[in-house]
Structures are given as C-alpha cells and as structure tokens.
Amino acid sequence: MFAWRRTAVRKKVVVNLADKAFMGILWAKRGPLLVLRNAELLEAGRAPQPVDGEVIVERAKVEFTQVLAGGGD
Structure with a gap:
C-alpha cells in the first residue's frame, strides 16, 4: 500500500494521464481504480x-x- 494514496483520499488532486488530466476530489481507491x-x-x-x-x-x-495544497476536507 502506498502512503500517498491513504494521505490523498478526500483531497483535491490532479491525476495526469498521457494526453489529459483530471482535477477533482480523490474519493476512493478500489483495487486498480x-x-x-x-x-x-x-x-x-x-x-x-x-x-x-x-x-x-x-x-x-x-x-x-x-495532491493540491489546501485542497479537500
């Protein structure tokens, strides 16, 4: 288990993919998702x-x- 995922849950994040990114609240991590x-x-x-x-x-x-500073909670 990676510590950043536990720390980042319910925080505002930017998830960067190869061709785009999503900004939002990391609500949950479910297996590979x-x-x-x-x-x-x-x-x-x-x-x-x-x-x-x-x-x-x-x-x-x-x-x-x-993980964006001041984002979430």
Missing part, C-alpha cells in the same frame, strides 16, 4: 470542462498524481 468526484477534464489549450458524476481512472494509466 481511482474514483474522483467533482472532477474537471483538463486538456492543453482548452478551458477546464466539468464532468458529471464520478470519474473512474485505471491506476495503470496514471503517469503521476499531484
């Missing part, structure tokens, strides 16, 4: 796009995750 709520899609050259519902991301596709 991360669950984000209140998420926005971030793509280069575009304004952030709100996403309805939860975003499910496969951890294997995550390049890196940033």
Whole structure:
C-alpha cells in the first residue's frame, strides 16, 4: 500500500494521464481504480470542462498524481 494514496483520499488532486488530466476530489481507491468526484477534464489549450458524476481512472494509466495544497476536507 502506498502512503500517498491513504494521505490523498478526500483531497483535491490532479491525476495526469498521457494526453489529459483530471482535477477533482480523490474519493476512493478500489483495487486498480481511482474514483474522483467533482472532477474537471483538463486538456492543453482548452478551458477546464466539468464532468458529471464520478470519474473512474485505471491506476495503470496514471503517469503521476499531484495532491493540491489546501485542497479537500
């Protein structure tokens, strides 16, 4: 178990993938999946796009995750 995942749950994060990123609250980690709520899609050259519902991301596709200062709780 990675300590950052325990620390990051219920915090505002940016999950970076190869071609896009999602910013939102890391709500849960379920096996190989991360669950984000209140998420926005971030793509280069575009304004952030709100996403309805939860975003499910496969951890294997995550390049890196940033925990934002003061985000969450």
